[in-house]
Amino acid sequence: MVGYHLQLASRSLRRNPVLTALMVLAIGLGIGASITMLTVLHNLSGNPLPSRSDVLFHPQIDPRPVNLRGADPEPPDNLTYIDAVNLYRLKGPGRRVIMSSNWLPTRADVPDSPLAMQTTRPTTSDFFGMFAVPFLYGAGWSEQDDEKHAQVAVISRALNDTLFGGRNSVGKQLVIATKSFRIVGVIDDWNPQPRFYDVGGGVRRTGAFGKPDQLYIPFFTWLDVPQDYGYGDMSCWGNDDNAGDHEPRAGNCTWVGLWVQLDGRAQVDAYQRLLEGYSAGQHTAGRFEGPPNVRLRGLVDWLDYKHVVPAMARMQGWVAFGVFLICMINTVGLLVAKFLRKSGEIGVRRALGASRRQIFSQCLTEAGTIGIVGGLFGLPLAGLGLWMVRQQPVAFAPAAQLDLPMLAAALLLAVAAALAAGLWPAWRASRVTPAMQVKSL
Amino acid sequence: MSVLMQVSPILAALRRHRSAVVLLILEISLTMAVLGNLIFIVEGTLQRSRTPTGVMESDVAVMQSISVIGQGNPGNVGNSLAQLQQLPGVVAAAYGGVPLWYAERDRLFLDSARKAPVAQAYAFQGSQAYSRALGVRVIEGRDLDDDEIPVAEATNEHTVFPALITRALATQLFPGQDPLGKMFYNADSGFRIQGIVEHLRGQIAGKFDDDFSMIYEARIGAMDMGGGFTIRSQPGQLVPALRAASDLMQRMNPGHVQNKVYTMQQLRTESFRGDLALGNMLVVVMVILLVVTALGVSGLASFWVQQRRRQIGMRRALGATRGDVLRYFQIENLLIVGHGVVLGAIAAYVLNRLLMQDFEVAQLPFGYIVVGAAMVLVLGQIAVLGPAMRAAAVPPVVATRSV
Numbered sequence: 001m002v003g004y005h006l007q008l009a010s011r012s013l014r015r016n017p018v019l020t021a022l023m024v025l026a027i028g029l030g031i032g033a034s035i036t037m038l039t040v041l042h043n044l045s046g047n048p049l050p051s052r053s054d055v056l057f058h059p060q061i062d063p064r065p066v067n068l069r070g071a072d073p074e075p076p077d078n079l080t081y082i083d084a085v086n087l088y089r090l091k092g093p094g095r096r097v098i099m100s101s102n103w104l105p106t107r108a109d110v111p112d113s114p115l116a117m118q119t120t121r122p123t124t125s126d127f128f129g130m131f132a133v134p135f136l137y138g139a140g141w142s143e144q145d146d147e148k149h150a151q152v153a154v155i156s157r158a159l160n161d162t163l164f165g166g167r168n169s170v171g172k173q174l175v176i177a178t179k180s181f182r183i184v185g186v187i188d189d190w191n192p193q194p195r196f197y198d199v200g201g202g203v204r205r206t207g208a209f210g211k212p213d214q215l216y217i218p219f220f221t222w223l224d225v226p227q228d229y230g231y232g233d234m235s236c237w238g239n240d241d242n243a244g245d246h247e248p249r250a251g252n253c254t255w256v257g258l259w260v261q262l263d264g265r266a267q268v269d270a271y272q273r274l275l276e277g278y279s280a281g282q283h284t285a286g287r288f289e290g291p292p293n294v295r296l297r298g299l300v301d302w303l304d305y306k307h308v309v310p311a312m313a314r315m316q317g318w319v320a321f322g323v324f325l326i327c328m329i330n331t332v333g334l335l336v337a338k339f340l341r342k343s344g345e346i347g348v349r350r351a352l353g354a355s356r357r358q359i360f361s362q363c364l365t366e367a368g369t370i371g372i373v374g375g376l377f378g379l380p381l382a383g384l385g386l387w388m389v390r391q392q393p394v395a396f397a398p399a400a401q402l403d404l405p406m407l408a409a410a411l412l413l414a415v416a417a418a419l420a421a422g423l424w425p426a427w428r429a430s431r432v433t434p435a436m437q438v439k440s441l
Numbered sequence: 442m443s444v445l446m447q448v449s450p451i452l453a454a455l456r457r458h459r460s461a462v463v464l465l466i467l468e469i470s471l472t473m474a475v476l477g478n479l480i481f482i483v484e485g486t487l488q489r490s491r492t493p494t495g496v497m498e499s500d501v502a503v504m505q506s507i508s509v510i511g512q513g514n515p516g517n518v519g520n521s522l523a524q525l526q527q528l529p530g531v532v533a534a535a536y537g538g539v540p541l542w543y544a545e546r547d548r549l550f551l552d553s554a555r556k557a558p559v560a561q562a563y564a565f566q567g568s569q570a571y572s573r574a575l576g577v578r579v580i581e582g583r584d585l586d587d588d589e590i591p592v593a594e595a596t597n598e599h600t601v602f603p604a605l606i607t608r609a610l611a612t613q614l615f616p617g618q619d620p621l622g623k624m625f626y627n628a629d630s631g632f633r634i635q636g637i638v639e640h641l642r643g644q645i646a647g648k649f650d651d652d653f654s655m656i657y658e659a660r661i662g663a664m665d666m667g668g669g670f671t672i673r674s675q676p677g678q679l680v681p682a683l684r685a686a687s688d689l690m691q692r693m694n695p696g697h698v699q700n701k702v703y704t705m706q707q708l709r710t711e712s713f714r715g716d717l718a719l720g721n722m723l724v725v726v727m728v729i730l731l732v733v734t735a736l737g738v739s740g741l742a743s744f745w746v747q748q749r750r751r752q753i754g755m756r757r758a759l760g761a762t763r764g765d766v767l768r769y770f771q772i773e774n775l776l777i778v779g780h781g782v783v784l785g786a787i788a789a790y791v792l793n794r795l796l797m798q799d800f801e802v803a804q805l806p807f808g809y810i811v812v813g814a815a816m817v818l819v820l821g822q823i824a825v826l827g828p829a830m831r832a833a834a835v836p837p838v839v840a841t842r843s844v
Contacts, residue, residue, distance in 0.1 A: 018743070019740055019743060019744070022736045022739070022740045023740070025732075025736060026733045026736045026737065026740075029729045029732060029733055030729075030733060032729075033725075033726055033729050105507065105509045105698045115509065115698050116698060116700075117507060117698055117700050177509070177510065177511065178509060178510070178511040178512050225511075226510040226511030227510055228510055229507075239548055239550075239555050239558070239628050240548075240628030240629070241545075241546065241547070241548060241628075242545055242547070242628070243628070311799075311800050311801070312715070312719050314799070314800075315796075315799075315800050316719075316722070318796075319475070319479070319723070319726055322471065322475045323475070323726060323729065323730060323733075325471060326468055326471050326472055326475070326730060326733060326734065327733055329464055329467055329468040329471065329737075330468050330733055330734070330736070330737035332464055333461050333464035333465050333468060333737055333740075333741060334737065334740045334741065334744075336460055336461045336464065337458070337461050337740070337741050337744040337745070338744065340458075340461075341744055341747065341748055385725075388722065388725070389722070392715070392718035392719075392722070393714045393715060393718060428460070
């Protein structure tokens with residue numbers, strides 16, 4: 001039966017090649033445009049670390065005065081220096097890491113190595129293990145290195161290529177902000193998107209879809225080096241927005257990010273209590289004006305909360321939806337006209353004993369065929385569209401890649417859309433009264 | 442035959458295809474809603490990318506010279522500026538940044554107690570000759586004078602800087618008053634307004650306070666500071682002047698890292714690259730929408746022409762001219778698309794409201810609705826032309842044949 005329906009469908013479609021082509025073209029364009037934009041949106045809102053996202057949490061506490069004008073009721077994204085160090089020292093149930101970002105003048109400790117500014121992530125030893133960072137050579141530093149303010153550094157593969165021609169540079173010396181640092185590790189290409197630990201961007205305006213950091217050094221060592229190159233994504237309250245520019249330890253400026261690893265509900269609850277206890281203690285001590293206002297968001301919740309997907313991409317998603325809807329309506333309209341034009345033929349088939357069901361499935365087969373052909377035509381268009389997006393000089397351009405699941409989804413979407421568009425026209429066609437049609441022949 | 446007389450039979454015929462007509466009207470109205478809003482967004486982007494910053498953009502450039510803290514540097518700002526000033530083609534050189542690059546935003550107060558901020562403004566803080574290096578246009582009062590500005594080393598929280606502010610900021614701070622000579626404060630210092638500049642935009646985000654800016658200067662001598670160094674060249678000599686200036690800065694300041702050198706034009710290109718790229722994408726989407734809708738219109742019209750071949754033949758046999766048949770389909774299209782356009786105007790406003798909630802989109806002006814409507818109407822007429830001409834070509838003899 002299906003073979004017969006397909007045969008009828010292909011004959012009917014070939015009878016009006018121009019109109020069939022129009023329908024295929026309309027579906028193809030719609031699929032192409034919407035898949036392009038949906039792929040970008042899908043890749044931008046993806047999970048940056050699927051293997052670790054369940055156990056990574058971002059604590060927030062609220063150190064601000066209670067009656068701050070125009071203040072967001074949500075606690076600030078980052079911590080003040082004081083709270084960050086206090087929470088870092090208060091060992092919770094699992095691993096924890098504090099971090100910030102800026103850039104530092106860096107060169108290899110050999111003659112003629114040119115000094116250049118390198119994006120830097122000051123952090124603590126658990127960063128590499130918690131975030132599953134792959135190493136090309138060597139490894140991260142130890143917690144003792146953090147405590148001793150050791151002058152050690154981990155560099156990116158790209159910086160290793162620039163400074164050492166890609167050779168194993170573990171043990172080599174760097175001059176960072178005039179101080180000597182020993183390289184302990186080189187990390188392989190690693191840039192989880194969105195960069196959940198750097199959504200604010202800070203002074204270097206790197207942000208959720210920015211380039212990877214080139215240099216990683218121990219947080220406390222970083223504070224020691226002679227520097228005034230900015231301190232992360234800083235935000236201050238009070239009358240002076242720039243209060244912490246030169247004094248990062250200022251009590252009214254937040255800029256240190258804290259991430260903790262918590263395995264299981266019990267640990268999450270325990271850490272939540274720890275945060276509340278800490279806030280209550282600071283409140284009693286007079287440092288925090290308000291009662292505890294804490295958050296403990298998981299990685300995925302954190303990305304949702306921060307709306308990391310750029311407004312530009314979200315808007316493109318809506319436009320894609322609009323284009324798709326218009327193409328659907330277009331297809332429904334054309335199919336209604338097409339099937340009703342065949343009323344005579346349908347009447348004859350009904351009179352010869354075809355059931356309504358058979359007419360219905362015959363019409364749907366025709367619609368589905370258009371959908372498959374339109375989808376097949378739309379896929380290269382989507383490829384072309386994504387290629388165009390990748391040519392855009394925007395930070396998220398590399399995210400515009402069509403992978404196999406997305407490819408399959410696109411084809412499925414095309415067929416489903418065409419079938420959905422065919423449902424109502426096919427139903428109408430199956431309601432044709434044979435007597436009326438046969439009489440008018 | 443008058444056009445009006447044709448309308449009622451057309452409507453009667455359309456009623457027989459109610460569902461297809463309703464779908465087509467829906468499609469047209471959605472197309473118009475999306476189209477009107479996209480044109481508006483793209484047009485807004487283009488407009489912003491052409492909004493001047495207020496500095497002499499064709500002749501101004503900035504060099505970012507970052508001082509490596511803790512490493513001695515034989516150079517200092519005063520000497521560097523004096524040497525830069527001597528370079529051929531350089532009109533003025535100063536310590537300080539340029540718009541679209543980096544400008545701090547300060548909260549401003551009218552009282553020295555700093556109780557309630559009255560505005561947030563871009564603070565362009567620089568050395569002697571800064572306002573001349575930017576090349577801003579002073580339209581009231583007078584420009585800053587190197588002899589009247591405070592010396593950087595001697596400034597403290599009681600220092601009062603002579604300042605230039607934009608007309609937009611003056612109106613915000615002192616509405617309806619003469620701003621010249623008036624005082625205002627940021628978190629650190631006091632300012633006396635000495636002149637009004639026409640425009641100075643720190644960023645061009647399309648916001649009302651883009652043009653809230655102030656310029657103030659301090660005399661910098663033997664201090665070594667890293668940061669932005671702005672130069673302005675003679676007209677048309679920016680490229681050679683900038684090359685010479687960047688070499689000179691590097692020679693004089695071996696303790697600095699020269700990170701970036703930008704002309705204002707490069708900064709502008711860089712700032713709007715992403716937005717303009719999005720604009721291009723949206724233009725492609727608009728073209729696709731127009732094509733799809735045109736396909737829908739001409740597809741349906743073709744079906745109807747085929748379906749009505751006998752009726753058309755009959756009308757021709759009864760004396761209708763080819764022109765009458767052609768016009769019949771054109772008027773039919775105009776009626777359908779007209780309905781779509783009316784619905785589309787409403788849909789465009791609704792869509793605009795939704796976009797305003799979620800994205801930074803302004804209210805859709807009526808003009809865009811008119812443009813969108815005109816585009817869709819013309820598109821409909823073009824799309825129907827082919828099928829209508831085929832209908833007009835139906836010979837009267839068709840009426841005499843049975844199917």
